[in-house]
Amino acid sequence: MLTNNLERIREIVVCAEGLGVPRGSPMFRHALHAVAFDSEDTITAKLEYLKKTFRWSDAEVGIAVSRGPQVLTKSKDMLQGRSDFLISDVGLEPAYIAHRPAIISYSLEGRLRPRYYVLEFLKKKGLIEQERSYYSVVMVTEKVFVEKYICPHEEAAPHLAEDYVSACKGEVLANFIFP
Template sequence: MLRLRGRIVAHLLSFSSTSAPAISPLHRLLSASAAAGPISPNPGGFAVEDYLVDTCGLTRPQALKASTKSPANPDAVLAFLAGVGLSGADVAPVVAKDPQILCAKVDKTLAPVVDGLTGLGLSRSDIASLILLTPGGFRRRAIVSRLQYYLPLFGSFDNLLRLLKRGGSHLLWADLDKVVKPNVVFLRECGLGDCDIAKLCIHAPRMLSTNPERVRAMVACVEGIGVPRGSGMFRQALCAVTFQSEEKIAAKMEYLKTTFRWSDAEVSMAVRKYPGVLRKSKESLKHRSEFFFSEVGLEPAYIAYRPALLSYSMEGRNRPRYYVIKFLKANGLLDQYRDYYSIVMLSEKVFVEKFICPHKEAAPHLAEDYATTCKGEVPTNFRFT
Protein backbone atom coordinates (compact mmCIF):
# COMPACT_ATOMS: atom_id res chain seq x y z
CA MET A 1 0.00 0.00 0.00
CA LEU A 2 2.86 2.36 0.68
CA ARG A 3 4.14 1.60 -2.80
CA LEU A 4 0.73 2.49 -4.24
CA ARG A 5 0.67 5.76 -2.32
CA GLY A 6 4.12 6.56 -3.61
CA ARG A 7 3.06 5.86 -7.18
CA ILE A 8 0.02 8.16 -7.09
CA VAL A 9 1.97 10.90 -5.37
CA ALA A 10 4.66 10.54 -8.01
CA HIS A 11 2.02 11.02 -10.70
CA LEU A 12 0.67 14.10 -8.97
CA LEU A 13 4.13 15.55 -8.46
CA SER A 14 4.59 15.56 -12.22
CA PHE A 15 2.10 18.43 -12.48
CA SER A 16 3.31 21.86 -13.49
CA SER A 17 2.21 24.96 -11.60
CA THR A 18 -0.23 26.03 -14.33
CA SER A 19 -3.73 24.65 -14.20
CA ALA A 20 -4.10 23.25 -17.73
CA PRO A 21 -0.92 21.15 -17.88
CA ALA A 22 -1.30 20.32 -14.22
CA ILE A 23 -4.37 18.16 -14.71
CA SER A 24 -3.26 16.19 -17.72
CA PRO A 25 -1.15 13.52 -15.94
CA LEU A 26 -4.01 12.57 -13.65
CA HIS A 27 -6.41 12.86 -16.58
CA ARG A 28 -4.31 10.33 -18.48
CA LEU A 29 -4.00 8.15 -15.39
CA LEU A 30 -7.73 8.09 -14.74
CA SER A 31 -8.64 7.85 -18.41
CA ALA A 32 -6.43 4.81 -18.78
CA SER A 33 -8.10 3.31 -15.77
CA ALA A 34 -11.55 4.00 -17.20
CA ALA A 35 -10.63 2.55 -20.57
CA ALA A 36 -9.39 -0.62 -18.95
CA GLY A 37 -12.67 -1.14 -17.10
CA PRO A 38 -12.88 -2.44 -13.51
CA ILE A 39 -9.40 -3.08 -12.16
CA SER A 40 -8.51 -6.51 -10.93
CA PRO A 41 -5.77 -7.01 -8.36
CA ASN A 42 -2.39 -6.80 -10.05
CA PRO A 43 0.66 -6.62 -7.78
CA GLY A 44 2.86 -5.61 -10.68
CA GLY A 45 0.75 -2.62 -11.79
CA PHE A 46 -0.77 0.54 -10.40
CA ALA A 47 -4.48 0.21 -9.49
CA VAL A 48 -6.02 3.61 -8.77
CA GLU A 49 -9.22 2.08 -7.43
CA ASP A 50 -7.39 -0.27 -5.06
CA TYR A 51 -5.20 2.58 -3.86
CA LEU A 52 -8.18 4.79 -3.09
CA VAL A 53 -10.00 2.00 -1.26
CA ASP A 54 -7.22 0.17 0.57
CA THR A 55 -4.88 3.02 1.39
CA CYS A 56 -6.98 6.18 1.40
CA GLY A 57 -10.27 5.06 2.91
CA LEU A 58 -12.72 5.62 0.05
CA THR A 59 -15.64 3.30 -0.32
CA ARG A 60 -15.68 1.14 -3.43
CA PRO A 61 -18.38 3.31 -5.12
CA GLN A 62 -16.36 6.46 -4.35
CA ALA A 63 -13.21 4.87 -5.71
CA LEU A 64 -15.04 3.82 -8.87
CA LYS A 65 -16.31 7.36 -9.28
CA ALA A 66 -12.81 8.77 -9.00
CA SER A 67 -10.96 6.11 -10.97
CA THR A 68 -13.02 4.12 -13.45
CA LYS A 69 -16.00 6.19 -14.46
CA SER A 70 -14.83 9.59 -15.52
CA PRO A 71 -11.83 11.80 -14.87
CA ALA A 72 -13.93 14.93 -15.37
CA ASN A 73 -14.64 15.63 -11.68
CA PRO A 74 -11.08 14.94 -10.43
CA ASP A 75 -9.75 17.08 -13.26
CA ALA A 76 -12.12 19.88 -12.28
CA VAL A 77 -11.00 19.61 -8.64
CA LEU A 78 -7.32 19.78 -9.61
CA ALA A 79 -7.95 22.74 -11.89
CA PHE A 80 -9.85 24.48 -9.10
CA LEU A 81 -7.05 23.87 -6.59
CA ALA A 82 -4.53 25.23 -9.10
CA GLY A 83 -6.73 28.31 -9.44
CA VAL A 84 -6.64 28.83 -5.69
CA GLY A 85 -2.86 28.86 -5.89
CA LEU A 86 -1.72 25.31 -5.17
CA SER A 87 1.12 24.01 -7.30
CA GLY A 88 1.46 20.42 -8.42
CA ALA A 89 3.85 19.80 -5.53
CA ASP A 90 1.20 21.19 -3.16
CA VAL A 91 -1.63 19.12 -4.61
CA ALA A 92 0.19 15.80 -4.25
CA PRO A 93 0.22 15.71 -0.41
CA VAL A 94 -3.32 17.13 -0.30
CA VAL A 95 -4.68 14.25 -2.38
CA ALA A 96 -2.52 11.71 -0.56
CA LYS A 97 -3.84 12.99 2.78
CA ASP A 98 -7.48 13.25 1.68
CA PRO A 99 -8.15 11.52 -1.67
CA GLN A 100 -11.89 12.03 -1.24
CA ILE A 101 -11.30 15.64 -2.24
CA LEU A 102 -11.16 14.32 -5.82
CA CYS A 103 -14.85 13.42 -5.48
CA ALA A 104 -15.92 16.81 -4.11
CA LYS A 105 -18.17 18.91 -6.33
CA VAL A 106 -16.50 22.14 -7.34
CA ASP A 107 -19.72 24.08 -7.89
CA LYS A 108 -21.60 22.75 -4.87
CA THR A 109 -18.82 22.45 -2.28
CA LEU A 110 -15.37 23.80 -3.06
CA ALA A 111 -16.32 27.08 -4.78
CA PRO A 112 -18.87 28.04 -2.08
CA VAL A 113 -16.28 27.31 0.61
CA VAL A 114 -13.71 29.55 -1.09
CA ASP A 115 -16.32 32.28 -1.55
CA GLY A 116 -17.30 32.03 2.12
CA LEU A 117 -13.70 32.16 3.33
CA THR A 118 -12.97 35.09 1.04
CA GLY A 119 -15.96 36.83 2.57
CA LEU A 120 -14.33 36.39 5.98
CA GLY A 121 -11.28 38.30 4.75
CA LEU A 122 -9.00 35.41 3.87
CA SER A 123 -6.69 35.83 0.88
CA ARG A 124 -6.07 33.16 -1.73
CA SER A 125 -2.74 32.48 -0.06
CA ASP A 126 -4.51 32.01 3.30
CA ILE A 127 -6.99 29.61 1.74
CA ALA A 128 -4.20 27.63 0.08
CA SER A 129 -2.46 27.30 3.46
CA LEU A 130 -5.70 26.08 4.99
CA ILE A 131 -6.17 23.45 2.28
CA LEU A 132 -2.65 22.16 2.78
CA LEU A 133 -3.23 21.72 6.51
CA THR A 134 -6.80 20.44 6.53
CA PRO A 135 -7.96 19.23 3.12
CA GLY A 136 -10.68 17.17 4.79
CA GLY A 137 -12.06 20.23 6.53
CA PHE A 138 -11.87 22.32 3.38
CA ARG A 139 -14.31 20.10 1.52
CA ARG A 140 -16.99 20.62 4.19
CA ARG A 141 -18.99 23.82 3.97
CA ALA A 142 -19.26 24.00 7.77
CA ILE A 143 -15.65 25.21 7.85
CA VAL A 144 -16.86 28.70 6.94
CA SER A 145 -19.12 29.06 9.99
CA ARG A 146 -16.41 27.64 12.23
CA LEU A 147 -13.79 30.09 11.01
CA GLN A 148 -16.32 32.88 11.36
CA TYR A 149 -16.29 32.08 15.09
CA TYR A 150 -12.58 31.27 15.50
CA LEU A 151 -11.05 34.23 13.65
CA PRO A 152 -12.28 36.91 16.12
CA LEU A 153 -11.48 34.61 19.05
CA PHE A 154 -7.86 34.04 18.01
CA GLY A 155 -7.35 37.56 16.73
CA SER A 156 -6.02 36.78 13.26
CA PHE A 157 -5.75 34.06 10.67
CA ASP A 158 -2.02 33.75 11.39
CA ASN A 159 -2.77 32.89 15.03
CA LEU A 160 -5.36 30.33 13.95
CA LEU A 161 -2.97 28.86 11.39
CA ARG A 162 -0.30 28.53 14.06
CA LEU A 163 -2.74 26.58 16.22
CA LEU A 164 -3.73 24.31 13.32
CA LYS A 165 -0.05 23.59 12.63
CA ARG A 166 0.43 22.57 16.26
CA GLY A 167 -2.25 19.90 16.05
CA GLY A 168 -5.39 21.95 16.58
CA SER A 169 -7.18 20.94 13.37
CA HIS A 170 -9.71 19.01 15.45
CA LEU A 171 -11.26 22.41 16.26
CA LEU A 172 -12.68 22.38 12.74
CA TRP A 173 -14.68 19.28 13.66
CA ALA A 174 -15.59 20.03 17.29
CA ASP A 175 -19.18 20.86 18.20
CA LEU A 176 -19.27 24.64 18.56
CA ASP A 177 -22.49 24.92 20.54
CA LYS A 178 -22.05 21.98 22.91
CA VAL A 179 -18.28 21.99 23.46
CA VAL A 180 -16.25 24.92 22.16
CA LYS A 181 -18.49 27.85 23.08
CA PRO A 182 -19.24 26.59 26.62
CA ASN A 183 -15.49 26.19 27.21
CA VAL A 184 -14.78 29.70 25.94
CA VAL A 185 -17.51 31.18 28.14
CA PHE A 186 -16.17 29.35 31.19
CA LEU A 187 -12.57 30.40 30.56
CA ARG A 188 -13.72 33.99 30.22
CA GLU A 189 -15.51 33.65 33.55
CA CYS A 190 -12.17 32.54 35.00
CA GLY A 191 -10.66 35.87 34.01
CA LEU A 192 -9.02 34.95 30.71
CA GLY A 193 -9.39 37.32 27.78
CA ASP A 194 -9.54 36.11 24.20
CA CYS A 195 -5.82 36.82 23.81
CA ASP A 196 -5.11 34.61 26.84
CA ILE A 197 -7.34 31.86 25.48
CA ALA A 198 -5.51 31.99 22.14
CA LYS A 199 -2.12 31.70 23.87
CA LEU A 200 -3.42 28.86 26.04
CA CYS A 201 -4.59 26.95 22.98
CA ILE A 202 -1.22 27.31 21.26
CA HIS A 203 0.31 25.30 24.13
CA ALA A 204 -2.75 23.09 24.71
CA PRO A 205 -4.45 22.73 21.29
CA ARG A 206 -7.19 20.42 22.60
CA MET A 207 -8.31 22.71 25.40
CA LEU A 208 -11.39 24.09 23.63
CA SER A 209 -12.47 20.80 22.07
CA THR A 210 -12.31 18.91 25.37
CA ASN A 211 -15.40 17.93 27.32
CA PRO A 212 -16.45 21.04 29.34
CA GLU A 213 -16.57 19.01 32.55
CA ARG A 214 -12.95 18.06 32.11
CA VAL A 215 -11.98 21.70 31.57
CA ARG A 216 -13.75 22.57 34.84
CA ALA A 217 -11.82 19.80 36.56
CA MET A 218 -8.53 21.24 35.26
CA VAL A 219 -9.45 24.68 36.62
CA ALA A 220 -10.26 23.10 39.98
CA CYS A 221 -6.83 21.47 39.90
CA VAL A 222 -5.20 24.86 39.28
CA GLU A 223 -7.03 26.29 42.26
CA GLY A 224 -5.94 23.25 44.26
CA ILE A 225 -2.26 24.09 43.79
CA GLY A 226 -2.90 27.61 45.04
CA VAL A 227 -3.34 29.64 41.84
CA PRO A 228 -6.69 31.47 41.92
CA ARG A 229 -8.79 32.43 38.92
CA GLY A 230 -7.99 35.90 37.64
CA SER A 231 -4.41 35.86 38.92
CA GLY A 232 -1.47 36.65 36.67
CA MET A 233 -0.28 33.04 36.74
CA PHE A 234 -3.66 31.41 36.11
CA ARG A 235 -3.16 30.85 32.38
CA GLN A 236 0.34 29.45 32.86
CA ALA A 237 -0.92 27.18 35.65
CA LEU A 238 -3.81 25.92 33.54
CA CYS A 239 -1.39 25.17 30.73
CA ALA A 240 0.88 23.32 33.17
CA VAL A 241 -1.82 21.00 34.52
CA THR A 242 -3.56 20.41 31.20
CA PHE A 243 -4.44 16.73 30.80
CA GLN A 244 -2.38 15.70 33.82
CA SER A 245 -4.09 13.67 36.52
CA GLU A 246 -4.21 14.88 40.12
CA GLU A 247 -2.11 11.87 41.08
CA LYS A 248 0.59 12.79 38.58
CA ILE A 249 0.67 16.39 39.78
CA ALA A 250 0.85 15.31 43.42
CA ALA A 251 3.74 12.98 42.56
CA LYS A 252 5.60 15.81 40.80
CA MET A 253 5.09 18.10 43.81
CA GLU A 254 6.54 15.39 46.05
CA TYR A 255 9.51 14.97 43.71
CA LEU A 256 10.16 18.71 43.82
CA LYS A 257 10.16 18.63 47.62
CA THR A 258 12.69 15.82 47.72
CA THR A 259 14.93 17.03 44.91
CA PHE A 260 15.18 20.66 46.05
CA ARG A 261 14.91 19.96 49.78
CA TRP A 262 11.81 22.13 50.06
CA SER A 263 9.20 22.24 52.78
CA ASP A 264 5.50 21.99 51.91
CA ALA A 265 5.25 25.78 52.05
CA GLU A 266 8.28 26.25 49.80
CA VAL A 267 7.14 23.83 47.12
CA SER A 268 3.69 25.46 47.09
CA MET A 269 5.26 28.88 46.72
CA ALA A 270 7.57 27.74 43.92
CA VAL A 271 4.69 26.20 41.97
CA ARG A 272 2.52 29.29 42.41
CA LYS A 273 5.31 31.52 41.13
CA TYR A 274 6.34 29.22 38.28
CA PRO A 275 3.62 26.66 37.44
CA GLY A 276 5.62 25.51 34.42
CA VAL A 277 7.89 23.59 36.78
CA LEU A 278 5.20 20.90 36.85
CA ARG A 279 5.94 20.12 33.21
CA LYS A 280 9.68 19.73 33.67
CA SER A 281 11.00 16.19 33.43
CA LYS A 282 12.50 14.55 36.49
CA GLU A 283 15.85 14.32 34.73
CA SER A 284 15.81 18.04 33.99
CA LEU A 285 14.93 18.94 37.58
CA LYS A 286 17.59 16.64 39.00
CA HIS A 287 20.22 18.12 36.69
CA ARG A 288 19.32 21.64 37.82
CA SER A 289 19.27 20.80 41.51
CA GLU A 290 22.75 19.26 41.32
CA PHE A 291 24.11 22.33 39.55
CA PHE A 292 22.49 24.88 41.86
CA PHE A 293 23.47 23.10 45.05
CA SER A 294 26.86 21.62 44.20
CA GLU A 295 28.36 24.23 41.86
CA VAL A 296 26.60 27.53 42.53
CA GLY A 297 26.06 26.86 46.22
CA LEU A 298 22.48 28.12 46.39
CA GLU A 299 20.20 27.39 49.33
CA PRO A 300 16.84 25.61 48.90
CA ALA A 301 14.89 28.66 50.06
CA TYR A 302 16.75 30.88 47.58
CA ILE A 303 15.51 28.74 44.68
CA ALA A 304 11.99 28.42 46.10
CA TYR A 305 11.63 32.21 46.18
CA ARG A 306 13.08 32.48 42.66
CA PRO A 307 11.72 29.42 40.79
CA ALA A 308 12.13 31.21 37.46
CA LEU A 309 15.72 29.97 37.65
CA LEU A 310 14.32 26.55 36.76
CA SER A 311 12.84 27.85 33.53
CA TYR A 312 16.13 28.82 31.92
CA SER A 313 18.29 26.52 29.85
CA MET A 314 21.22 24.97 31.67
CA GLU A 315 23.44 24.97 28.60
CA GLY A 316 22.23 28.21 27.05
CA ARG A 317 22.06 30.42 30.12
CA ASN A 318 22.55 29.07 33.67
CA ARG A 319 25.90 27.33 33.36
CA PRO A 320 27.66 29.66 30.85
CA ARG A 321 26.79 32.78 32.83
CA TYR A 322 27.86 31.23 36.11
CA TYR A 323 31.23 30.26 34.60
CA VAL A 324 31.77 33.77 33.23
CA ILE A 325 31.10 35.35 36.64
CA LYS A 326 33.30 32.77 38.37
CA PHE A 327 36.12 33.43 35.91
CA LEU A 328 35.87 37.19 36.37
CA LYS A 329 35.95 36.86 40.16
CA ALA A 330 38.89 34.45 40.09
CA ASN A 331 40.90 36.89 37.97
CA GLY A 332 40.00 40.01 39.93
CA LEU A 333 37.94 41.46 37.09
CA LEU A 334 34.67 41.75 39.00
CA ASP A 335 34.81 44.59 41.47
CA GLN A 336 31.74 43.69 43.50
CA TYR A 337 29.54 40.71 44.30
CA ARG A 338 26.76 40.06 41.86
CA ASP A 339 23.62 38.19 42.85
CA TYR A 340 23.28 35.02 40.76
CA TYR A 341 19.56 35.48 40.06
CA SER A 342 20.02 39.06 38.86
CA ILE A 343 22.67 37.87 36.41
CA VAL A 344 20.58 35.03 35.01
CA MET A 345 17.59 37.33 34.52
CA LEU A 346 19.48 39.76 32.26
CA SER A 347 18.77 39.67 28.54
CA GLU A 348 21.55 38.18 26.43
CA LYS A 349 22.42 41.58 24.97
CA VAL A 350 22.71 43.25 28.38
CA PHE A 351 24.71 40.36 29.84
CA VAL A 352 27.27 40.53 27.03
CA GLU A 353 27.51 44.32 27.32
CA LYS A 354 28.04 44.18 31.08
CA PHE A 355 30.22 41.13 31.56
CA ILE A 356 31.91 40.26 28.26
CA CYS A 357 32.61 43.44 26.31
CA PRO A 358 34.37 45.41 29.11
CA HIS A 359 37.05 42.70 29.38
CA LYS A 360 38.16 42.36 25.76
CA GLU A 361 41.72 43.44 26.59
CA ALA A 362 42.16 41.72 29.96
CA ALA A 363 40.48 38.50 28.79
CA PRO A 364 40.42 38.47 24.96
CA HIS A 365 39.32 34.82 24.92
CA LEU A 366 36.29 35.37 27.18
CA ALA A 367 33.73 35.87 24.41
CA GLU A 368 34.89 32.74 22.62
CA ASP A 369 34.90 30.70 25.82
CA TYR A 370 31.40 31.90 26.65
CA ALA A 371 30.13 30.95 23.19
CA THR A 372 31.80 27.52 23.50
CA THR A 373 30.11 26.92 26.85
CA CYS A 374 26.74 27.87 25.38
CA LYS A 375 27.24 24.99 22.93
CA GLY A 376 27.58 22.52 25.79
CA GLU A 377 31.37 22.33 25.95
CA VAL A 378 33.62 23.51 28.78
CA PRO A 379 36.77 25.36 27.64
CA THR A 380 40.01 25.05 29.60
CA ASN A 381 39.67 28.54 31.10
CA PHE A 382 36.35 27.55 32.67
CA ARG A 383 37.63 24.33 34.27
CA PHE A 384 38.02 25.50 37.83
CA THR A 385 39.79 23.43 40.48
Protein backbone atom coordinates in the same frame (compact mmCIF):
# COMPACT_ATOMS: atom_id res chain seq x y z
CA MET B 1 -8.24 22.10 26.76
CA LEU B 2 -11.33 23.56 25.11
CA THR B 3 -12.29 20.15 23.74
CA ASN B 4 -12.78 18.83 27.29
CA ASN B 5 -16.24 18.62 28.77
CA LEU B 6 -17.38 21.30 31.18
CA GLU B 7 -16.86 19.13 34.25
CA ARG B 8 -13.22 18.41 33.33
CA ILE B 9 -12.60 22.12 32.76
CA ARG B 10 -13.98 22.83 36.24
CA GLU B 11 -11.65 20.17 37.69
CA ILE B 12 -8.66 21.75 35.92
CA VAL B 13 -9.56 25.20 37.27
CA VAL B 14 -9.98 23.85 40.82
CA CYS B 15 -6.68 22.00 40.54
CA ALA B 16 -4.87 25.13 39.32
CA GLU B 17 -6.34 27.15 42.18
CA GLY B 18 -5.34 24.35 44.56
CA LEU B 19 -1.73 24.95 43.58
CA GLY B 20 -2.03 28.43 45.08
CA VAL B 21 -2.40 30.31 41.80
CA PRO B 22 -5.31 32.76 42.01
CA ARG B 23 -7.63 33.08 38.99
CA GLY B 24 -6.71 36.73 38.45
CA SER B 25 -2.98 36.04 38.45
CA PRO B 26 -0.98 36.24 35.21
CA MET B 27 0.35 32.79 36.14
CA PHE B 28 -3.13 31.25 36.16
CA ARG B 29 -3.10 30.36 32.46
CA HIS B 30 0.27 28.67 32.97
CA ALA B 31 -1.15 26.74 35.92
CA LEU B 32 -4.10 25.63 33.77
CA HIS B 33 -1.72 24.39 31.10
CA ALA B 34 0.48 22.64 33.68
CA VAL B 35 -2.40 20.60 35.11
CA ALA B 36 -4.71 20.22 32.09
CA PHE B 37 -3.40 16.87 30.91
CA ASP B 38 -2.46 15.18 34.19
CA SER B 39 -4.45 13.36 36.82
CA GLU B 40 -4.51 14.54 40.41
CA ASP B 41 -2.25 11.62 41.36
CA THR B 42 0.29 12.58 38.69
CA ILE B 43 0.33 16.19 39.87
CA THR B 44 0.78 15.05 43.48
CA ALA B 45 3.69 12.84 42.39
CA LYS B 46 5.27 15.77 40.53
CA LEU B 47 4.96 17.99 43.60
CA GLU B 48 6.62 15.29 45.72
CA TYR B 49 9.40 14.94 43.17
CA LEU B 50 10.01 18.70 43.25
CA LYS B 51 10.21 18.57 47.06
CA LYS B 52 12.70 15.74 47.00
CA THR B 53 14.80 17.01 44.09
CA PHE B 54 15.12 20.64 45.22
CA ARG B 55 15.01 19.85 48.96
CA TRP B 56 11.94 22.04 49.34
CA SER B 57 9.46 22.11 52.18
CA ASP B 58 5.73 22.00 51.44
CA ALA B 59 5.64 25.79 51.72
CA GLU B 60 8.57 26.21 49.31
CA VAL B 61 6.95 23.91 46.74
CA GLY B 62 3.82 26.04 47.05
CA ILE B 63 5.81 29.22 46.50
CA ALA B 64 7.66 27.80 43.50
CA VAL B 65 4.56 26.41 41.81
CA SER B 66 2.48 29.55 42.43
CA ARG B 67 5.24 31.72 40.93
CA GLY B 68 6.19 29.33 38.14
CA PRO B 69 3.60 26.60 37.53
CA GLN B 70 5.46 25.57 34.38
CA VAL B 71 7.90 23.66 36.63
CA LEU B 72 5.22 20.97 36.70
CA THR B 73 5.69 20.41 32.95
CA LYS B 74 9.43 19.71 33.15
CA SER B 75 10.90 16.22 32.91
CA LYS B 76 12.48 14.49 35.89
CA ASP B 77 15.88 14.43 34.17
CA MET B 78 15.71 18.13 33.42
CA LEU B 79 14.70 18.96 36.98
CA GLN B 80 17.41 16.73 38.45
CA GLY B 81 20.07 18.34 36.28
CA ARG B 82 18.99 21.86 37.28
CA SER B 83 18.86 20.91 40.94
CA ASP B 84 22.31 19.31 40.91
CA PHE B 85 23.84 22.31 39.17
CA LEU B 86 22.06 25.11 41.03
CA ILE B 87 22.42 23.62 44.52
CA SER B 88 25.71 21.71 44.28
CA ASP B 89 27.75 23.74 41.79
CA VAL B 90 26.39 27.27 42.12
CA GLY B 91 25.66 26.85 45.83
CA LEU B 92 22.17 28.31 45.79
CA GLU B 93 19.91 27.63 48.74
CA PRO B 94 16.72 25.66 47.98
CA ALA B 95 14.57 28.54 49.28
CA TYR B 96 16.35 30.96 46.91
CA ILE B 97 15.38 28.76 43.95
CA ALA B 98 11.81 28.31 45.23
CA HIS B 99 11.32 32.08 45.24
CA ARG B 100 12.76 32.32 41.70
CA PRO B 101 11.42 29.25 39.86
CA ALA B 102 11.92 30.85 36.43
CA ILE B 103 15.60 29.98 36.81
CA ILE B 104 14.68 26.30 36.43
CA SER B 105 13.29 26.89 32.94
CA TYR B 106 16.51 28.15 31.41
CA SER B 107 18.85 25.93 29.44
CA LEU B 108 21.53 24.36 31.59
CA GLU B 109 24.03 24.11 28.75
CA GLY B 110 23.09 27.28 26.86
CA ARG B 111 22.57 29.75 29.69
CA LEU B 112 22.91 28.63 33.31
CA ARG B 113 26.31 26.96 33.16
CA PRO B 114 28.06 29.38 30.73
CA ARG B 115 26.97 32.44 32.69
CA TYR B 116 28.08 30.81 35.93
CA TYR B 117 31.49 30.11 34.34
CA VAL B 118 31.84 33.75 33.28
CA LEU B 119 30.90 35.02 36.74
CA GLU B 120 33.34 32.68 38.45
CA PHE B 121 36.09 33.58 36.00
CA LEU B 122 35.55 37.31 36.58
CA LYS B 123 35.57 36.82 40.36
CA LYS B 124 38.69 34.65 40.25
CA LYS B 125 40.54 37.25 38.18
CA GLY B 126 39.33 40.11 40.39
CA LEU B 127 37.53 41.76 37.48
CA ILE B 128 34.25 42.27 39.32
CA GLU B 129 34.22 43.75 42.76
CA GLN B 130 30.77 43.29 44.18
CA GLU B 131 28.92 40.04 44.72
CA ARG B 132 26.36 39.53 41.97
CA SER B 133 23.02 37.83 42.31
CA TYR B 134 23.19 34.74 40.12
CA TYR B 135 19.50 35.14 39.35
CA SER B 136 19.97 38.69 38.06
CA VAL B 137 22.82 37.49 35.84
CA VAL B 138 20.74 34.64 34.41
CA MET B 139 17.59 36.70 33.85
CA VAL B 140 19.08 39.43 31.65
CA THR B 141 18.94 39.06 27.89
CA GLU B 142 21.92 37.74 26.00
CA LYS B 143 22.69 41.22 24.66
CA VAL B 144 22.66 42.79 28.13
CA PHE B 145 24.74 39.94 29.58
CA VAL B 146 27.43 40.39 26.94
CA GLU B 147 27.40 44.19 27.36
CA LYS B 148 27.69 43.98 31.17
CA TYR B 149 29.94 40.98 31.72
CA ILE B 150 31.94 40.32 28.56
CA CYS B 151 32.59 43.62 26.73
CA PRO B 152 33.95 45.62 29.70
CA HIS B 153 36.70 43.02 30.16
CA GLU B 154 37.94 42.73 26.55
CA GLU B 155 41.38 44.07 27.43
CA ALA B 156 41.90 42.16 30.67
CA ALA B 157 40.42 38.92 29.28
CA PRO B 158 40.56 39.00 25.48
CA HIS B 159 39.56 35.34 25.21
CA LEU B 160 36.44 35.68 27.39
CA ALA B 161 33.97 36.31 24.55
CA GLU B 162 35.20 33.28 22.60
CA ASP B 163 35.26 31.12 25.71
CA TYR B 164 31.71 32.14 26.56
CA VAL B 165 30.49 31.24 23.05
CA SER B 166 32.25 27.87 23.34
CA ALA B 167 30.72 27.26 26.77
CA CYS B 168 27.27 27.99 25.32
CA LYS B 169 27.95 25.18 22.84
CA GLY B 170 28.65 22.80 25.72
CA GLU B 171 32.44 22.95 25.69
CA VAL B 172 34.25 23.28 29.01
CA LEU B 173 37.50 25.18 28.58
CA ALA B 174 40.50 25.22 30.90
CA ASN B 175 39.77 28.87 31.74
CA PHE B 176 36.43 27.78 33.16
CA ILE B 177 37.64 24.96 35.38
CA PHE B 178 37.65 26.03 39.00
CA PRO B 179 39.06 24.07 41.93
